[in-house]
Amino acid sequence: MDGAASITVRPFDAGLGAEIAGLDLSVIDADGFAVVRAALDRHFVLRLRGQTLSEPELIRFGQMFGELDPPGPNPYGRPINPDHPELNVISNVKADDGVPIGNLGDGEAVWHQDMTYIETPPKCAVLYGVEVPVGQGDTHFANLFDAYDALDDGLKARIDGKRAIHDASHNSAGMLRKGYEEIDDVTRTPGARQPLVLRHPASGRKCLCLGRRPRSYVPGLTIAESDTLLDALWAHATQPRFTWVQEWRPGDVLIWDNLSVLHRRDAFDGAARRILHRVQIKGDAPPI
Ligand code: SIN
DSSP, rough: OGGGGGGGGEEETTTTEEEEEOOOOOGHHHHHHHHHHHHHHHHSSSOOOOOOHHHHHHHHHHHHHHOBOOOOOOOOOOOOOOOTTEEEEEOOOTTTOOOOOOOEEEOEEEETTTTTSSOOOOOEEEEEEEOOTTSOOEEEEEHHHHHHHHHHHHHHHHHHTTTEEOOOOTTSSSOOTOOOOOOOOOOGOOOEESSSSSOOOTTTOOEEOOOTTTTOOOTTSSSHHHHHHHHHHHHHHHGGGEEEEEOOTTTTTTEETTTTTEHHHHETTSOOOOOEEEEEEEOOOOOO
């Protein structure tokens, strides 16, 4: 099961993402990982079904991509997993004292790239569905290479060489992060200034880099000009023709390349239990 010979990689019809079968991530070896690594560079989002991963096994798999990027405390100031600080938990479930055991609750998580509000954002993430309600809480991905390629030449010229501020103050569920205050002037948004177009370090191919829409701002433009430009780019990049949707089953593992795709999560019934374990891998250098 862990040798590379029996592994298959089947691209999804959406033109983004692929399903890997014949691989048990709990015992993956270097040959199996080489297949995963190559498939991620080619398809940007990967799914493996039917996995059973302990916390150390998920951490070990994540470390095959590089150094892990431990999550901070949750918005209530509580460490996510003191025994395994590298592990993040995405969940609406609450502990006995009423504090959520993880992040993001049960609401929508808006379109975003992970932590592009720091100078060197993470390169990829692994998300493992431990307990998931079937038929809700879908996770959507959008292909930032195809979105860039499909821009008209005028828009490509307008964004060439420009940067945008990516908001560090709120998470993708809209919650204010600890240590930040609400701001109403987007020219003062805290966060890294990332190029609107970057060359992906693995392929050199150009893709959009949008981060997250709320509170984003393009320095050098008026707020109205910046909003018009960003709204046009976001409306373009999130069209269904660039997207693939993950409908979760327990045991699913998703891996995505953070510079290649945006992602968002649908809201789901708060009475349902949803628990996912997640590791994130540090980036190597600021995007250029
Ligand atoms: C995330 O943005 O990492 C969470 C996605 C999800 O809850 O499906």
